[in-house]
Amino acid sequence: MTTIILTRHGHVEGIHPPRFRGQHPVPLTDQGREEAGMVARRIASCWRPAAVLTSPLARCIITGGIIAETCQTGSRVEEGLLDLHYGEWQWQTHEDVKERWPHPYAQWHSAPHLVRFPRGESLQDIVLRTADVFRRVLADFPKETVVLVGHDSVNRAMLLQLLDQPLSAYWKLVQDPCCINVIECEHETIRVVRINDTQHIERAIVRPAKQPASAAHEPGMT
Helix, strand or coil: CEEEEEEECCCECCCCCCECCCCCCCCECHHHHHHHHHHHHHHHHHCCCCEEEECCCHHHHHHHHHHHHHHCCEEEECHHHCCCCCHHHCCCEHHHHHHHCHHHHHHHHHCHHHCECCCCCEHHHHHHHHHHHHHHHHHHCCCCEEEEEECHHHHHHHHHHHCCCCHHHHHHCCCCCCCEEEEEEECCEEEEEEEEECHHHHCCCCCCCCCCHHHHCCHHHC
8 A cells, every 4th residue: 555645845934914925935934844843753653654755846845854854764856746836926915916816816716726827827737747746656656655745736736636526626625834634545546534634733833813714725825
């Protein structure tokens, strides 16, 4: 059986107020590094990963490096885990995007599967990327455990595929920084046995006050 531990990078700047970060280079904050250490210790206490694969963005590489060091394994970049490109929306606040692109912004929340960001990507683009990553992991790591370090949108896209859910269900999933998702693959059977597990984070870090629902889990927080 192949076991995939899917996590998200640690906390970064721009969450409050939220911005469409996507492929914009933002480093981990001190809190993000703490979270990376916590998820690393959680993984090391429960599994023995053969490898850690990360998005090419620094916030994932650093998170993955901390996990790999703690688990005493190797870490490498996997281009297919690269975050969604928001095009002209990238690094914009939600208020600015809503004012300049009111219809696409509303559609992003009501029908995300129909949106292509101006001069950017769509959810279908990251579905193709993450599907290729999943196939390579199954081929390269049979009967082993692998950690994938991705982003909010990347993780949602992969989980929706594995759960046989449409992209229109995008907003029904949540991916907090350094959460744990567990996927077990044996022969033709794929089971998602855990989603957005953050008990290792919530017990150790006092979180900021909750934001309104429309802003709390924006994929711009990736």
